[in-house]
Amino acid sequence: MHFLVELGTEELPPTALKTLSHAFTQGIQDGLTQKNLGFDSVESYATPRRLAVSVTGLADKTPQESVKIFGPPAQVAFKDGAPTKAAEAFARKNGIALEALQTGMDGKVEKLVYETTAGGEATVDLLADLVAQSLANLPIAKRMRWGASRTEFVRPVHWLVMLADDKVLPAEILGLTSGNETRGHRFHYNQPITLKHANQYAAALAETGHVVASFSERQAMIVKQVNTAADKLGGTAVIDADLLDEVTALVEYPVALAGNFENEFLNVPSEALISSMKEHQKYFHVVDNDGELLPHFITIANIVSQDPAQVIDGNERVIRPRLSDAKFFFETDKQTSLEARREKLKTVVFQAKLGTIYDKTERIGKLATLIAARLGENEATVKRAAELCKSDLVSTMVYEFTDLQGIAGYHYANNDGEDAEVAQAMVEQYMPKFAGDDLPATATGTIIALADRLDTITGIFGIGQKPTGSKDPFALRRASVGALRLMVEKKLDLDLRDLINAAADSFTALPNAQVVDDVLAYMLERFRAWYEEASIPAEVFMAVSAKQLSNPLDINNRVYAVAEFSKLAEAQALAAANKRVSNILAKLDSAPASEVDAALLTDGAEKQLADALASYAAQARPLLAEANYTDALKVLAGLRATVDTFFDDVMVMTDDMAVRNNRLALLQSLRDLFLEVADISLLAVK
Structure with a gap:
C-alpha cells in the first residue's frame, strides 16, 4: 500500500517548518512501528503551505500473533471441582464459556489461561488516529484558533489529503474532512489539483x-541557482545554513535574482551590511576571492516573474x-570615542544585585590585569x-544591530586610534561563542574573554542563582566551557581556584560564602562531558579528579596521559595493584x-620492588617535573612484573610488626609514585 497524507495550511513559520516536518514524519513513522506495521520507505514533504508524508510498501494489516492471557490461580478459580466467582469473572471478561476454561503454567504457578490471537487489524482503520496523534504532538510553542472554530494549530488549516493508493481514507482531523484534492502555488496555480493515486503527489504538484x-x-535548487x-x-555567494533553511521554507518555487547596491556603502563595516541583508531581507551576500564584500546581493523569489527587472528594482529600493x-x-557613532561612551555604561544594569556594565568592566580590568601579570603579558594593553x-553596547549601531556587539567596537577602536591588539580584543572577548567556535588570536583578547x-x-x-536543569539565563554552562x-x-x-578567588574579591559582597568552591566544582564538572565527546572513558577523568586539582591545563594533560596509559598492556595489572594497596592502606x-x-627488607621480592621503585622514580621524576605525564x-x-611478583611472593600483613610496617611503607611509596599523576586504582575493572 502507498499511503499519503497532506495537511494544507496558511503560511507556516519559516524558522519552524523544517522542525515541524521532521516531527510530523517521525510521529507517523513511530506510530506505524508501534503498531508493528511494516513499510519500505517514508518520505517527508514541506512547503510554506503544506506538511505531507508519503509511506510506500505499507502493510495492509497488523501482524497476527498468539497471545496467552492468564487469570487467577487454579486453586482460586475452582473449589471442589466447581468454578468460583473468580473463574466466572475471567470467563466473562474474555467471552468464553465456563466449560471451555483451561489451565496452564505461568512460571511455577498453575493458572487459568485463555489462548487467542491479536493483530490482524486493517491498516486503513488505524491511519486516521495515527495522523491525528502525530499532529497533536507537534512541537508548537503557541497554537492559534481562527474564526468561530475551537480547533487549534500553528496556523489555520484549509485542506486535508489522505490516500491509500487510489482510495480516499475517510477522516475528520482539525475540523477538516479528508479528500484527494491538494492545491497548487498561491500565485501560479491557486486551484485544486485532484490526485488519482498517492504516488502522483510530488509529480502532480510540480507539473x-x-x-x-x-x-x-x-533547497538544492536554491543552492545551485545562488551559486x-x-x-x-x-x-x-556566502550561503549560511540557517538562512538557507529559512529561505527554503519561504518559497514553494524558488527563483534566484541578483541585485546591486552603491559602492559607497562598502565604507560601512561589512558585518553591518551583511546583517541588514541577511536578517531583514533574507538576501545572500557575495564576496570576492579575498572574502571582501561585493556590492551585490541574491534574493530568492517565490514566483517566476514576467519582468524580473522590476522585482530586482523593488528589492534594491527596499x-x-x-x-x-x-x-x-x-x-554618527564614530564622532564619540569608546572611552567617552564609558560614562553611559553606568546607566546600564548588568544584574540588579551585581551592578552596572561599567562596574563589570572595572572588575574585568582587575582580573584581566592579574592574569596578564601571571602570564607575563602587557598589563597596560590588557587594562585598556x-x-x-563594553563601550560599543551603548552605540547606535549595536542598538540597531545587536549581533554587531564587539564587531562595532573593533571598528570604533580603530577609528579612535587605539592599539591594534586592544581593537582586536573588542571582537575576541566574545570568543568562543559556541561549541567548536574559533578562539581569540591575541593574548589580550584571550585574557579579556577569560x-x-x-x-x-x-x-x-x-x-x-546557579543554573538548573532547565534554566540557565546567563548561559553559565557555555561560559564555563568557553573558559x-x-x-x-x-x-x-x-x-582556576586563584582566579575565582580574585574574581569574588572584586565584588563588594556576595551572599554565597561558598562561591569559590561552588564555581570551581561546577566548572570542572564541565570537563566530564568534554572528555565523553572525546571518547575518553569516565574512569580516566575520575582518576585525575581524585587529585582535586584546579589547573585546567594541568588536568587536561594528566587526563590524556592517563588515557594513553590505560591502553598499555600493563595498565590493568598496575591499576589492580594500586587498588589493592589503596584498600590495604585504608584499613590502617x-x-x-x-x-x-x-x-x-628480608624477602627477595620486596628487595626487588624497593630497588625497582628507586630506579623508576629516578627516571620518572624529571619527566613529572616537566609535566610530561604521558x-x-x-x-x-x-613496574608491572616486579609488583606482580611482590604480591605473589610476599605476605604484607605478617605477624612481625616491624616488617609489616616496613612493607606497608614500601606499598605507600608505590602508590605515592603513581599518585603524582593520578589515582590509577580507579582504572581497575570492577
Missing part, C-alpha cells in the same frame, strides 16, 4: 501546481534605506582593552612510616 514539494529538493548567479557577478541607516549609524570592551566569563560565573553563583577551552587550548598555565589506624628501612607513566608501566 500542474508549480510547487516543489520536497524541502531538500527545493550560478554569484558566478555571473564574478564573486562567491535594501537601500536599510544600508543608508547602517551608514548613518556608523558615521578591559576598560573599553576574565569576562569568570566574572559572570562568579557573580551569578555568588548571589545564589576551560581558553585555558586548555591556549595553554594558559593558571590556577595510622599511616605507615614515610621512609622504607632497607635493613628490614612519558612518566610509560616509564612507571615497567
Whole structure:
C-alpha cells in the first residue's frame, strides 16, 4: 500500500517548518512501528503551505500473533471441582464459556489461561488516529484558533489529503474532512489539483501546481541557482545554513535574482551590511576571492516573474534605506570615542544585585590585569582593552544591530586610534561563542574573554542563582566551557581556584560564602562531558579528579596521559595493584612510616620492588617535573612484573610488626609514585 497524507495550511513559520516536518514524519513513522506495521520507505514533504508524508510498501494489516492471557490461580478459580466467582469473572471478561476454561503454567504457578490471537487489524482503520496523534504532538510553542472554530494549530488549516493508493481514507482531523484534492502555488496555480493515486503527489504538484514539494529538493535548487548567479557577478555567494533553511521554507518555487547596491556603502563595516541583508531581507551576500564584500546581493523569489527587472528594482529600493541607516549609524557613532561612551555604561544594569556594565568592566580590568601579570603579558594593553570592551553596547549601531556587539567596537577602536591588539580584543572577548567556535588570536583578547566569563560565573553563583536543569539565563554552562577551552587550548598555565578567588574579591559582597568552591566544582564538572565527546572513558577523568586539582591545563594533560596509559598492556595489572594497596592502606589506624628501612627488607621480592621503585622514580621524576605525564607513566608501566611478583611472593600483613610496617611503607611509596599523576586504582575493572 502507498499511503499519503497532506495537511494544507496558511503560511507556516519559516524558522519552524523544517522542525515541524521532521516531527510530523517521525510521529507517523513511530506510530506505524508501534503498531508493528511494516513499510519500505517514508518520505517527508514541506512547503510554506503544506506538511505531507508519503509511506510506500505499507502493510495492509497488523501482524497476527498468539497471545496467552492468564487469570487467577487454579486453586482460586475452582473449589471442589466447581468454578468460583473468580473463574466466572475471567470467563466473562474474555467471552468464553465456563466449560471451555483451561489451565496452564505461568512460571511455577498453575493458572487459568485463555489462548487467542491479536493483530490482524486493517491498516486503513488505524491511519486516521495515527495522523491525528502525530499532529497533536507537534512541537508548537503557541497554537492559534481562527474564526468561530475551537480547533487549534500553528496556523489555520484549509485542506486535508489522505490516500491509500487510489482510495480516499475517510477522516475528520482539525475540523477538516479528508479528500484527494491538494492545491497548487498561491500565485501560479491557486486551484485544486485532484490526485488519482498517492504516488502522483510530488509529480502532480510540480507539473500542474508549480510547487516543489520536497524541502531538500527545493533547497538544492536554491543552492545551485545562488551559486550560478554569484558566478555571473564574478564573486562567491556566502550561503549560511540557517538562512538557507529559512529561505527554503519561504518559497514553494524558488527563483534566484541578483541585485546591486552603491559602492559607497562598502565604507560601512561589512558585518553591518551583511546583517541588514541577511536578517531583514533574507538576501545572500557575495564576496570576492579575498572574502571582501561585493556590492551585490541574491534574493530568492517565490514566483517566476514576467519582468524580473522590476522585482530586482523593488528589492534594491527596499535594501537601500536599510544600508543608508547602517551608514548613518556608523558615521554618527564614530564622532564619540569608546572611552567617552564609558560614562553611559553606568546607566546600564548588568544584574540588579551585581551592578552596572561599567562596574563589570572595572572588575574585568582587575582580573584581566592579574592574569596578564601571571602570564607575563602587557598589563597596560590588557587594562585598556578591559576598560573599553563594553563601550560599543551603548552605540547606535549595536542598538540597531545587536549581533554587531564587539564587531562595532573593533571598528570604533580603530577609528579612535587605539592599539591594534586592544581593537582586536573588542571582537575576541566574545570568543568562543559556541561549541567548536574559533578562539581569540591575541593574548589580550584571550585574557579579556577569560576574565569576562569568570566574572559572570562568579557573580551569578555568588548571589545564589546557579543554573538548573532547565534554566540557565546567563548561559553559565557555555561560559564555563568557553573558559576551560581558553585555558586548555591556549595553554594558559593558571590556577582556576586563584582566579575565582580574585574574581569574588572584586565584588563588594556576595551572599554565597561558598562561591569559590561552588564555581570551581561546577566548572570542572564541565570537563566530564568534554572528555565523553572525546571518547575518553569516565574512569580516566575520575582518576585525575581524585587529585582535586584546579589547573585546567594541568588536568587536561594528566587526563590524556592517563588515557594513553590505560591502553598499555600493563595498565590493568598496575591499576589492580594500586587498588589493592589503596584498600590495604585504608584499613590502617595510622599511616605507615614515610621512609622504607632497607635493613628490614628480608624477602627477595620486596628487595626487588624497593630497588625497582628507586630506579623508576629516578627516571620518572624529571619527566613529572616537566609535566610530561604521558612519558612518566610509560616509564612507571615497567613496574608491572616486579609488583606482580611482590604480591605473589610476599605476605604484607605478617605477624612481625616491624616488617609489616616496613612493607606497608614500601606499598605507600608505590602508590605515592603513581599518585603524582593520578589515582590509577580507579582504572581497575570492577
